[in-house]
Amino acid sequence: MARILIIEDEAELAELVALNVVREGHEVVIALSGEEGLEKVDAEDFDLVILDLMMPGLTGFEVCRGLRRAEKSARIPIIMVTACSSEADRVSGLEAGADDYVVKPFSIRELMLRIRAKLQIKQKETVEPTRYHIGQLIVDTERHQIIADHREINLTITEFKLLTCLIRSAGRVLSRDNLLNDVWGDSSEIDHRTIDSYVTRLRTKLGDVGDMVQTIRGFGYKLEQLNQ
CATH class of the missing domain: 3.40.50.2300 (Response regulator)
Incomplete structure (x- = not known):
C-alpha cells in the first residue's frame, strides 16, 4: 500500500x-x-x-x-x-x-x-545501489548529487533521471524507447527529438565528462568510461 x-x-x-x-x-x-x-x-x-x-x-x-x-x-x-x-x-x-x-x-x-x-x-x-562511480563521474542518487571531473553539477530532475538511467546501465546500449519509458514513463507527449535535446543539454552540463554519453546512431545511447 x-x-x-x-x-x-x-x-x-x-x-x-x-x-x-x-x-x-x-x-x-x-x-x-x-x-x-x-x-x-x-x-x-x-x-x-x-x-x-x-x-x-x-x-x-x-x-x-x-x-x-x-x-x-x-x-x-x-x-x-x-x-x-x-x-x-x-x-x-x-x-x-x-x-x-x-x-x-x-x-x-x-x-x-x-x-x-x-x-x-x-x-x-529502493533496492538498487545509491552511488555509482565511473571514471571522473559520480552519481549519488540518495543525495541527488552529481560530481563530474571533481566539480559538483546542477541538473534538473529530468536530466538527473536520464543520467541515472544511463549510469545504471553503463556499458549497455539503451534505445530511445528504453529511455522514454524509464525516464518519462508512459507519457505520449515526449518524442525521440526531445530525448536527443535532453542528452545534448546533459553533455553540455557535464563538460568533458559528457563525452562518456555516446550516441549509437539510429538506435540510442550508452554511457561508457573513456579510454585514458
Missing part, C-alpha cells in the same frame, strides 16, 4: 480520483491548494503526488519546484494533471520536476495505470 497525496483545488475531481486510488488499495490525502499540499508533504510521508497545474495561489509549477528543492520530497514521483495541453506547458511541467503529465479530461483508468507504473519504478529504485 502506498500513501498518495492529491493536490487539486476542484474538490469533486479530487474526491473522484481519491475514490479510485483507494480502490487500488492505497491511502489518500487531499490538499485543496498548493500551499496546503506543501504543508502536508512537510509534515507527512508520501510515495507519490498527483498535482494540479492551474490553482489559485501557488501554481502547480511552483509547488513542483518547491517539492524538488526540499530534500525530503526531491525523489517523490509527481504526476501533473492539467487542462493545459500546449507543448510549452507540457515541457515546462516536466522541466519543473514532474515525472508524468496527464491532460484533462483524462481517463481514470489511464491515470491509475500511470500511478501504478510510477510506484513500480519507485519500488525498484
Whole structure:
C-alpha cells in the first residue's frame, strides 16, 4: 500500500480520483491548494503526488519546484494533471520536476495505470545501489548529487533521471524507447527529438565528462568510461 497525496483545488475531481486510488488499495490525502499540499508533504510521508497545474495561489509549477528543492520530497514521483495541453506547458511541467503529465479530461483508468507504473519504478529504485562511480563521474542518487571531473553539477530532475538511467546501465546500449519509458514513463507527449535535446543539454552540463554519453546512431545511447 502506498500513501498518495492529491493536490487539486476542484474538490469533486479530487474526491473522484481519491475514490479510485483507494480502490487500488492505497491511502489518500487531499490538499485543496498548493500551499496546503506543501504543508502536508512537510509534515507527512508520501510515495507519490498527483498535482494540479492551474490553482489559485501557488501554481502547480511552483509547488513542483518547491517539492524538488526540499530534500525530503526531491525523489517523490509527481504526476501533473492539467487542462493545459500546449507543448510549452507540457515541457515546462516536466522541466519543473514532474515525472508524468496527464491532460484533462483524462481517463481514470489511464491515470491509475500511470500511478501504478510510477510506484513500480519507485519500488525498484529502493533496492538498487545509491552511488555509482565511473571514471571522473559520480552519481549519488540518495543525495541527488552529481560530481563530474571533481566539480559538483546542477541538473534538473529530468536530466538527473536520464543520467541515472544511463549510469545504471553503463556499458549497455539503451534505445530511445528504453529511455522514454524509464525516464518519462508512459507519457505520449515526449518524442525521440526531445530525448536527443535532453542528452545534448546533459553533455553540455557535464563538460568533458559528457563525452562518456555516446550516441549509437539510429538506435540510442550508452554511457561508457573513456579510454585514458
